[in-house]
Every structure is written in structure tokens, then in C-alpha cells.
Amino acid sequence: MKMAARPELQAPPEIFYDEAEARKYTSSSRIIEIQANLSERALELLALSDDGVPRLLLDIGCGSGLSGETLSGNGHHWIGLDISQAMLNVALEREIEGDLLLGDMGQGLGLRPGVIDGAISISAVQWLCNADKSSHEPRLRLKAFFGSLYRCLARGAKAVLQVYPENLSQRQLIVSSAMRAGFAGGMVVDFPHSSKSRKEYLVLTCGPPSLSAAALPKAKGEGESCSDDDSSGDEEAQVVSVSDRHRPKKRQKLNKKVKGREWVLRKKEQMRRKGNIIPPDTKYTGRKRKARF
């Protein structure tokens, strides 16, 4: 199956996520499930203290509010930011509980310093690597975004940004911009050996080094064999490594269907009776071919 083309390469986000695209985020159960899983995992990586107190979280690139629903489901209050009016309209229809802002994260987040308890972002930050207008400079937009994110987060608060960088240099650009803004942390890669279920989370901690000394959370599906994972993506990765000679079963099946010497002799006899010229029967007639053939 051909992978769908990256949306980042098709059009700027405010145009790509039009009415039709936004509609998918309410109608497609597959998209809804993927988004829910991603935000569930992002919230897990955010590692908010487990005291039952609702927090004020930020959802960057909230879209139709699917990820926000996970936040609300866990009792948190949230503010969502998105650049696509169509997606926000869908969010309104879904009657999500958070507040929505129409804004461009590349212009920086207009929020007061130190007020947000945590931030998540699902599949949004890689958009910043594109220059969709002549005034866009990815480096500056990333700088504005991470700088303003660092400022608005409370000390010790975390940001978990799930990203789909297109290549190594995009990944480096995103991570280095985050580090330059003052964040500590790095990439957590879930299912690194699978092409489909591989997911990258940039886990950032805001504040003095003593607060961020804690090691990065462990990624899923790393180290141990992937076979216990139920997603189909891992099977795909395994098939690649199986070499041809370990597939004898297919050959055996074929052999069974081949007709034997007796069948050949019978047919030849039939043809002779019809008067056709048929070569004589020898020891070579209907002989099995050698395996190497």
C-alpha cells in the first residue's frame, strides 16, 4: 500500500485543513482512534503528579479537539490553539470543554509567563519546518514558538510534542531549537523498529537543571522483540528480514499439484490411440526434475 503523502508537502495548514479534511476528524473512526492513542500517550509522558488536582494545560495544534477530549477526560482544563478555522468549527460542533484560540504557533504564543502547567501537541510542530509564505523563516518561527512556550510554562512544567519530522535534518532543527530556548529533554521514540507504529515524542522540561535531571521516560516497544505487539506495523517490519530459503512451505505445496509419471504415460497412450505421433516411453518420461532446477 502506498503511504499517503505528507500533508506538510501539499498546502499550508490553514488551507490543507479545510472543511472536507476537518470532516474526517469527526467521521473517520480510524483517525479518531489514532489521535486518541497519541494524546493518551502524550498525557502519560507529561507525567503530571497524581494528586487528582485538575491542571491548566495547553494543546498546541488542537484541531478538532480530539486530543483535548483526552485532557478533559482526565479532568484537566485546557486551552487549544490552531491555525485552521475549519478545524476549530468542527471542535465547536463537538462541544469540547476547553477554550479555543485561532492563532499561529510560529508567531509565538501570546500567553502570560509561567501560567501553564503543561503542554501537549499532536502532529503539529513539524509544520513549522515549512516556509509557506515569503515572510516565513522556519528557524525564526521555531525560535518564536519554543521561546514563547518556554516563557508561558510554569517552572518544572513539561511539554510533550508528538512530531512527524520528515527527515533527520528536520528532527535536528526541531530539537536544537527547543534546546536553544532553554528546554531540557529529548526525543522518546515509541516502537522504533516499526515503520508504521513508530512515534516520536519530544519531551521537554522547563526550568532549572535540578528539576529536569530526571531521565527521559522509557519508550514503548524498544529492546524486546516486537512480536508481542498487536499492531500490524511490526509484522511488516519482520517480513523484510526473512530470507527466501526459510520459506520451504510454498514449494512443497506446488509439488503436490504436479501430475506424476503414471498420468503422463496414460495421456501419451491416449494420444497414440488417436493416431498422433508420440515419442516413445523411456526412463526419462515424466521424470522428476532435480531440486536445483
Next chain:
Amino acid sequence: MRLLTHNMLSSNIKGVSSGFPLRIEVEKVVEKQVEMNADFLRNMFPKIEWKAFAYAAKALGYSDLPEEADSSQLNSQDFLQKFHHALLELHLEEGVLICPETGRRFPVNRGIPNMLLHEDEV
């Protein structure tokens, strides 16, 4: 948009040093009932700029909030109830947010403030 969000928002225009608080022009306000959570209110209280908060509540037509508040009042159920109502139940549905320094107007439609900046404001 709730006043919780208004209290966090500031104008992001290039060169603006004090973009907070955004002034409010009200066209329509709606109220939505939300369950009160005292822990959340206590947690949020130190982060709220009270003066701006009281101003915003007044702009939305709710003037029961005191001008000044300190953390000792958080034990009063009556205060918490008012705080909760103003913070989470009042929504600015239609209106305009105005940058205090430049007077730039950010329209609010269907409860969503349009904070997109023009190219020359970035």
C-alpha cells in the same frame, strides 16, 4: 472564551511590552454550568492577575467579585463560588479583544478569539 483564558492571554505583537490585560468589548455573553472543583481554584489562584480578572468579569456584566483578593479568602465557600463562576462559567461568545498598547482589535467569533497577526506585526 472563558475568563480563565482571557487572564492568560496577552497581545503578542512585535514591540509591545505590556500586552496584558486585553481590553474587552462585549457583544454577547453566555453562561455554561460547570462543576466546581475547589482544588483547581486553589491551584489557579496564585496565577490569576486579580485586577485584570475583576475588570474582565465586570466587563462581562458580573460585578460580585471583590476588587482585591488574597489567598486567605480561599477558605470561604462564598468566595470560591464567585471565583468559580467568573473564571469558568462566563463565556465571551461574541466581541472584541483590544491590545492595551496598540489598540489592535482581535475579534471574537463564536467564542474563538482570532489571535492571528499580520505579517508586519510578527
